[in-house]
Amino acid sequence: MCGRFALTTMPGDLIEEFEITAGYSGLPLPSDWNVTPTRQIYAIRENANQQRELTTLSWGMIAPWSKDSTEALRSQSMAINARSESVHEKPTFRNAFRSRRCLIPASGYYEWATELGKYETKQPFFIHSSLPGKNSDQFKTLALAGIWDQWVDSNGEVHESASIITREAVGFLATVHHRMPTFLPVDRWNSWLDPDLKNIDEIRNLMNFEIPNPTIAAPDAHLAAYPVATLVNSTRNNGPELIKEIELGESQTLF
């Protein structure tokens, strides 16, 4: 799944890559090789004027019925991901899924090896595009499927938050971990971001790579992964060294 990621792409590059028409008015987020739940992240969504905008919001969906900030924060940490299999019916997510979908850009994400037999448990991997990125970015930015929502606190302040949608892992990614984020290919961005597309089955099909269109590459086709140091484990660590490839012991070479 996706509980930690990296984002080092500057707003200007995101505006190009995601064909943002409404620009970005906020401050640029600093390069971050250890983005953790509840932090500010970028999101791409469609605004009220049918324009595509770049914004920042916090990671982990605040349950819409939260009564106070404590409850909001607690709910947020528990909803950093939403399962693609059930996101359309869960009370916490379904309204957002119907009308507030977004894309979440990532330079890559981390996955800790689980009991799949290939690697030591908890060995972290960095998973990224196999295509080069724009300008100073090493890897092409990934577009992760997300949903967002607003929550108003007792002072009337609006808090925007988002969840990343996950699915069963496919291809070589399944050798590291059995879940992965849901990737959206560029030709599905418009439909995904369209708040007027409300047919649940149509929306769900946008996340599906098996059924509709054999010309769409498997999600793992343009991805690569390599093991990294356990530096990333601690949320206090940050910097480009977190995504540096390391050598694993003999029995554990695959990529």
Next chain:
DNA sequence: CCAGACGTTGTT
């Protein structure tokens, strides 16, 4: 009817 959950991950 009211009370209490509502979310994900992995692991047992």
Next chain:
DNA sequence: GTCTGG
């Protein structure tokens, strides 16, 4: 073990 904070 379980919950909270990042």
Next chain:
DNA sequence: CCAGACGTTGTT
């Protein structure tokens, strides 16, 4: 996702 805390009293 992982790391780290997890308790109370009274006093500043």
Next chain:
DNA sequence: GTCTGG
């Protein structure tokens, strides 16, 4: 808020 369990 809305749904489920008792």
